[in-house]
Amino acid sequence: MGQFDPLHSQYWVKEMEDIGFEMEKTRQGVYTLSEPMKQLESDIRNYALNYDSNPIVKRCLANTQAKVEVNGNIQPSKPELKAQKDRRNHDYDHCLSDAQQVQAGPRIDDKIA
Numbered sequence: 600m601g602q603f604d605p606l607h608s609q610y611w612v613k614e615m616e617d618i619g620f621e622m623e624k625t626r627q628g629v630y631t632l633s634e635p636m637k638q639l640e641s642d643i644r645n646y647a648l649n650y651d652s653n654p655i656v657k658r659c660l661a662n663t664q665a666k667v668e669v670n671g672n673i674q675p676s677k678p679e680l681k682a683q684k685d686r687r688n689h690d691y692d693h694c695l696s697d698a699q700q701v702q703a704g705p706r707i708d709d710k711i712a
Contacts, residue, residue, distance in 0.1 A: 600620070600621045600623055601615050601620045601621070601622045601623070602622075602623055602624075602625040603622055603623070603625060604624075604625060604626055604627040605624050605626065606627075610636045616682060617629070628674070629653070629660050629666075629668050629672045629673070629674040631670060632675065633671075633672035633673050633674065636665060636673045636674060637673065640665070643660070655684075661701075662677065663669060664676050664677075681710070
């Protein structure tokens with residue numbers, strides 16, 4: 600099963616469905632990513648995340664910060680760096696957060712939207 604954020608993904612979703620994938624909407628907003636991000640942080644702090652000390656994973660995780668909104672929800676964010684060349688990807692941690700969100704199951708308002 601493929602997961603997708605509905606924002607700007609309609610063409611890709613159709614292509615994936617055309618080749619036989621079952622697709623499921625998975626939003627990537629602060630509300631839906633907050634609990635998975637908190638779980639990811641807990642897993643890292645408690646050494647429950649095994650990434651075999653992969654240097655790419657370390658770099659991605661090290662270049663991610665939690666953006667906190669007024670209600671205490673968090674989402675991944677790239678640190679604000681002065682030079683564009685210093686900006687580093689954090690796609691891996693997005694994938695981990697998305698996977699934890701999918702594992703937890705959809706929230707009620709995910710089903711409504």
